[in-house]
Amino acid sequence: MVKGGKNIVVSLAVVAVLMAVAALLQVFVGDVPTTIFRFPLNLIIAGLWLYLVIESYRSRQRSRVAQYLLSPAASWLSVLIVIVACVVMGLQRQPAIFSFPFAMAMLYVLTQLAMVILRGWRNSIGIRWRFLCNHVGLWLAIFAAFWGAPDSDVLRTVVVAERPTDEAYYIDGRMTLLGYEMQLTDFRAEYYDNGTPSSYEADVLIDGRNVTLSVNHPYARNWYEDIYLTSYEPRNNGVSCVVQVVRHPWKWPMATGILMLIVGAVMMFIQGPKKQRV
Numbered sequence: 001m002v003k004g005g006k007n008i009v010v011s012l013a014v015v016a017v018l019m020a021v022a023a024l025l026q027v028f029v030g031d032v033p034t035t036i037f038r039f040p041l042n043l044i045i046a047g048l049w050l051y052l053v054i055e056s057y058r059s060r061q062r063s064r065v066a067q068y069l070l071s072p073a074a075s076w077l078s079v080l081i082v083i084v085a086c087v088v089m090g091l092q093r094q095p096a097i098f099s100f101p102f103a104m105a106m107l108y109v110l111t112q113l114a115m116v117i118l119r120g121w122r123n124s125i126g127i128r129w130r131f132l133c134n135h136v137g138l139w140l141a142i143f144a145a146f147w148g149a150p151d152s153d154v155l156r157t158v159v160v161a162e163r164p165t166d167e168a169y170y171i172d173g174r175m176t177l178l179g180y181e182m183q184l185t186d187f188r189a190e191y192y193d194n195g196t197p198s199s200y201e202a203d204v205l206i207d208g209r210n211v212t213l214s215v216n217h218p219y220a221r222n223w224y225e226d227i228y229l230t231s232y233e234p235r236n237n238g239v240s241c242v243v244q245v246v247r248h249p250w251k252w253p254m255a256t257g258i259l260m261l262i263v264g265a266v267m268m269f270i271q272g273p274k275k276q277r278v
Contacts, residue, residue: 014068014077014108022104031098034150039249046147053111057118069115078109082142098149106146113139130267137260140253148250155245156230159184159204161238168245178245180207187232187239202229202241213243224249 037045060066068074085105117135122128155168155176164183169175182204189200201214206227211219213229220226228244248254 014074018104018108019101022099022101025100029100032100032103034098037150039151042147042150046143049107049111050114053114054118057115060115066115069112070119074112075116078112081105081109103146106142110139110142110146113142130264130271133260133264133267137257137262137264139257140260141257144250144254144257148248148254151247151249153245153247155247157182157243157245158240159202159243160235160240161185164205182206182243184239184241185210187241189232200229200232202232204229204241204243213241218246224251 056063056066056069060070085102113135117132117139120128120131120135154171155178156171157165157168157178159165159182161184164181166178166181167175168178184202185205186203187200188202190198192198199214201212203210203212204227206219206221211227213219213227215229218226218228225245225247228246229241230244231242232239233242
């Protein structure tokens with residue numbers, strides 16, 4: 001009980017220090033300047049961070065920090081952080097994922113989870129595949145979302161039939177060029193009896209190719225860019241459609257992590273709880 005209570009105190013102290021540092025950075029700096037950490041700098045920093053984590057694990061017998069990160073109290077703190085982060089992101093229309101408190105919390109979770117993986121990926125019997133699927137899957141999904149955030153862009157543009165456009169806008173209102181043109185070629189909508197649209201879709205000429213966009217059915221322009229139809233507005237001579245362009249080069253590592261979590265869940269269902277050998 002004394003040791004467990006001490007670990008809880010340490011956990012609270014860690015949270016207090018991390019949040020205090022993050023709060024000070026948020027006050028004096030503002031949100032994390034993600035544009036600075038775009039590829040390849042984010043990948044370089046992630047590699048250095050992972051090297052430090054591995055070295056810290058190797059010296060765990062002498063490092064109190066490593067011993068704490070491998071403790072049950074640290075794991076419970078990580079679980080709590082993930083739950084709180086999911087709730088906050090679900091409740092906010094525009095989640096503060098680029099704030100220093102959020103970044104500090106996710107970095108703690110990634111570090112603690114990496115330490116647990118290094119310790120438990122195999123035992124005397126061999127490789128623990130179910131453990132790897134669940135833990136590495138979660139780690140990979142969070143890793144891709146966290147370190148890939150600086151490379152992700154969400155843009156919006158308005159397409160009409162009268163002229164092509166290559167201009168798009170970030171959420172904060174900054175304008176940028178897409179690098180290709182889009183132009184509306186056709187629009188179709190179905191309505192309920194009260195006049196509310198039940199479904200709608202648009203034919204858009206994108207970079208010389210005519211594609212059909214509909215709600216929740218994006219067009220994958222390439223391996224990292226998806227184009228969505230989000231809304232439309234009637235005009236005197238037709239309609240104008242709001243199109244959202246999402247660029248996320250790290251989506252495939254994230255998808256791989258989610259797939260590993262699903263595989264791990266299936267393995268747990270099929271194999272059942274592991275019994276300790278006497």
